């Protein structure tokens with residue numbers, strides 16, 4: 001075999017992050033990605049309650065290209081947008097409600113999902129909608145010192161570092177940092193409940 005053949009340049013070895021132990025959890029559904037896929041993404045309209053599992057990078061990519069209105073007629077989209085203004089819930093179909101229930105059982109705030117869809121509907125003609133996170137989730141990342149969401153390993157490492165630094169035992173009994181410590185722990189618990197760490 002000719003190992004210098006350009007053919008071999010095209011063979012990609014699955015990325016295996018050095019600092020992550022052979023971790024538990026599902027693999028990212030993005031073709032060719034070997035990362036852990038802890039971030040669920042709805043498959044779309046008519047597939048409510050079904051999800052892809054992606055790593056953070058690919059869930060972001062997916063969110064950016066996600067089009068909930070794919071396959072909808074213009075009339076349907078316009079009706080959807082009108083309803084978005086008054087809130088969807090009373091008029092949503094059973095299928096959609098089933099999807100929302102699946103989220104709830106998972107501990108994910110269904111209101112955040114509705115807000116997200118409403119935002120997409122309203123923002124459809126404006127600039128591309130950024131993947132949005134519930135305010136509480138963003139606050140939790142901010143509490144850990146991040147401007148934007150980070151992957152679970154990074155968040156976890158920061159959390160451990162902060163807890164170590166702020167713990168009263170590490171501060172000669174200085175209790176003034178306990179409030180900050182409490183905030184960090186609450187933030188981390190929130191991310192954990194949202195399955196982001």
Ligand SMILES: [Zn+2]
Nearest residue numbers: 028033055058
């Ligand atoms: Zn991925």
